Ligand code: PBG
């Protein structure tokens with residue numbers, strides 16, 4: 001007779017029993033798919049450091065949006081490369097810029113798709129920093145009115161959610177004020193509240209041509225060593241009116257995701273960033289890992305850590321895999 005009374009393996013014996021006791025489920029409804037819109041027409045060019053992701057002209061962005069919607073992915077986040085750059089990033093709020101045109105065109109083609117507009121200036125400034133400069137330093141308060149312009153222009157183009165990623169202090173309140181004063185009270189704010197100064201953004205900066213021309217972003221993005229500070233950022237953004245709170249990057253910060261999830265009632269989003277994506281793609285292309293298995297395991301870990309929303313370049317592949 002066995003002396004073992006408790007045998008955890010009993011509940012792992014078949015796929016159906018594992019399904020019955022599974023604690024975390026991953027769904028296509030968790031995903032937001034980021035796209036990069038560029039000037040021009042009929043352009044779909046693969047981004048070298050992000051295989052499977054493309055620079056898309058507005059017409060091709062609409063095609064991609066239709067594919068996203070047909071797969072059941074609820075949302076798209078729009079990034080853009082502008083036609084011109086200047087000191088203050090004024091193309092970021094030009095209604096004729098690729099982002100604003102793409103938002104409007106996608107809204108028209110797929111009215112139910114939730115459109116997230118990324119609000120930042122680094123793709124639009126000639127120095128590549130996320131705000132306007134004053135003596136070679138990013139000027140926090142001088143940047144807020146510019147972010148207000150960007151947010152309002154994207155919302156007027158048709159964005160449902162405004163997602164500020166610049167890490168200026170006070171920008172959520174400033175953006176909320178600006179939206180409300182234009183009657184855009186139904187537009188939500190998803191704040192990149194906890195955004196670390198991370199090496200994992202490398203491929204994105206190539207894709208978005210947004211690398212700083214001098215210095216780095218440590219003066220405004222968070223120190224990767226800090227976690228209490230994450231709650232400080234989250235509390236401020238909630239007080240300023242953020243509807244959704246984001247932690248970014250995802251994989252190296254799952255402890256932060258869990259902490260935030262346990263301490264607030266708002267939905268928590270994570271950004272599974274470009275460097276995380278590129279590492280998986282590179283290893284998969286070398287035949288060193290099983291891509292499908294690794295991607296689904298990784299996305300599940302983000303859900304398990306407490307994320308409600310996952311912004312991921314894997315969304316299209318994962319949606320297909322989840323369909324089985
Ligand atoms: C712009 C921005 C960045 C990302 C999203 N918005 C880069 C940065 O802060 O340098 C990163 C996304 C990714 O790496 O996938 N502020």
Ligand code: ZN
Pocket residue numbers: 120121122123129130165166
């Ligand atoms: Zn930026």
